[in-house]
Amino acid sequence: MRGIGGIFFKSKDPKALSRWYADHLGVPVEPWGGASFKWREHEGAGQDASTVWSPFPADTTYFEPSQAPFMINFRVDDLDRMLEQLRRAGIAVDEPREESEYGRFGWLMDPDGNRIELWEPPKR
Helix, strand or coil, rough: EEEEEEEEEEEHHHHHHHHHHHHHEEEEEECCCCCCEEEEEECCCCCCCEEEEEEEEEECCCCCCCCEEEEEEEEEECCHHHHHHHCCCCCCCCCCEEEEEECCCCCCEECCCCCEEEEEEECC
16 A cells, blocks of 8 residues: 545535635646645655545446445555455455556445545556
8 A cells, every 4th residue: 555546525516616625725626626736755766646636526426336425545556466465355346447547446345335446556
C-alpha cells in the first residue's frame, strides 16, 4: 500500500459543490469537476504523484454494490499481487479490472460494506 489515491463521494449537485470548495477552501477544481493534488513520492526517487478529490452525481452507480455515499481509492505498487493476497485472506474481490492510460484498477468491499478501489498508477 502506497497511500490514498483518491477520495470520491456522492453529491446532489457536484458542480455547485466543486465551486463551493474552490471558492471557500481554495480546492483547485479542474474542468472535469474534481481536483488533483500533486505531490512527490517519498520512496520513489522523487517521482511526481497525485491524490484525487472528486464529487460524483448522487445517483452514480460507480460505488455499487456499496450503499455508502463515498469510495476510497488506495495506491498500490502491484495490483495483481495485492488482489491475490486479499483472495488468499478470504476476501471477495470483484472480477472485472480496468486498465487505461491512468493505470490499473481493481475493487472490493470492506466488512462494513464500503467500496474500495485499488489503483496501480501507470509505470513511468
